Amino acid sequence: MIDERLVLDANAVAGDLEELFGIDLTAVIHRCAHCGNLGPMATLLAYVHGPGTVLRCSVCTDVVVRYVRTPWGTRLDVRGAAELRIELLG
Amino acid sequence: MPSQPLGWRIATVAEIRDETSDVKSFSLLVPQWQTHRPGQHVDVRLTAAYGYQAQRSYSIASAPGPDGRVDLTVERIAEGEVSPYFHDVLVTGDEVEVRGPIGGYFVWEPSFGGPLLLIAGGSGVVPLMAILRERAGVDAPVSATLVYSSRTWDDVIYRDELEQLAANEDGLRVLHTLTRAQPPGWTGFARRIDRPMLEQALGGIGPQPLSYICGPTLLVEAAANGLVELGVDPGRIRTERFGPTS
Numbered sequence: 001m002i003d004e005r006l007v008l009d010a011n012a013v014a015g016d017l018e019e020l021f022g023i024d025l026t027a028v029i030h031r032c033a034h035c036g037n038l039g040p041m042a043t044l045l046a047y048v049h050g051p052g053t054v055l056r057c058s059v060c061t062d063v064v065v066r067y068v069r070t071p072w073g074t075r076l077d078v079r080g081a082a083e084l085r086i087e088l089l090g
Numbered sequence: 091m092p093s094q095p096l097g098w099r100i101a102t103v104a105e106i107r108d109e110t111s112d113v114k115s116f117s118l119l120v121p122q123w124q125t126h127r128p129g130q131h132v133d134v135r136l137t138a139a140y141g142y143q144a145q146r147s148y149s150i151a152s153a154p155g156p157d158g159r160v161d162l163t164v165e166r167i168a169e170g171e172v173s174p175y176f177h178d179v180l181v182t183g184d185e186v187e188v189r190g191p192i193g194g195y196f197v198w199e200p201s202f203g204g205p206l207l208l209i210a211g212g213s214g215v216v217p218l219m220a221i222l223r224e225r226a227g228v229d230a231p232v233s234a235t236l237v238y239s240s241r242t243w244d245d246v247i248y249r250d251e252l253e254q255l256a257a258n259e260d261g262l263r264v265l266h267t268l269t270r271a272q273p274p275g276w277t278g279f280a281r282r283i284d285r286p287m288l289e290q291a292l293g294g295i296g297p298q299p300l301s302y303i304c305g306p307t308l309l310v311e312a313a314a315n316g317l318v319e320l321g322v323d324p325g326r327i328r329t330e331r332f333g334p335t336s
Contacts, residue, residue: 042195
């Protein structure tokens, strides 16, 4: 049972994502592999109260990114993102 | 746009101020602080003696400055792990681990223009205050409306400063709504943010404001959906959901 009041957006885990990718991802455009929606990563819905973090598409709610941190490292699954549009910094 | 890798740094608490009965602001001095953009946040990490770590994100309340000083405004969450430590344990001179600034989406800079429609619920006002403080410091600021939902008048964070900013008559309008109790003679709104309230806000600034919404998830969704129903381009609406996670 998920309490929808606890759902955040990916802004809340922007620090974790920047640690993994080395750049800010919140303004990066992603394409959902399930429904094709294009939008900034920050608009993904963030489920942060489990052992790992799940980021879901704000349109179809399918899983886009999930990761779990352990004392030995981080496991990252980005199968739900068909594309990330990372622009060169000017 | 990080010019340096995101790493944990030791910040020193320079000043602590009471904002409301359960909200305090903490001025942190961060060594080699890269200047932030209004709307960004930092991650704070606490480590217990036996190694257990707790990490939370807090929005930056201050406008960017040259001096490596960052203000965080933290609401005390009774069953939280990090905010009670900030409220009950931290004193001036103490050190905490922070990393940031973080986030390039929920940000505003004067070059983005306006008009601005800022919608806040509770401590969701914090990143919007950084925007308003930045806006107040520039020549010919864009017009801005803040719609701010609090439980009671005593729960309004930055109440005096918001009154002062609005008194500058530089195009800032502040609309308060008090959802739980209202002082005698209250003439503002007294309900949750709804479509007629958003309509009234839009009435003063035009149909396509650059909109920033920050607060509890349900408020953010109600406000964002309401604006879209009223014809605001979704591409001009940025949201940040606050959860009871602290």
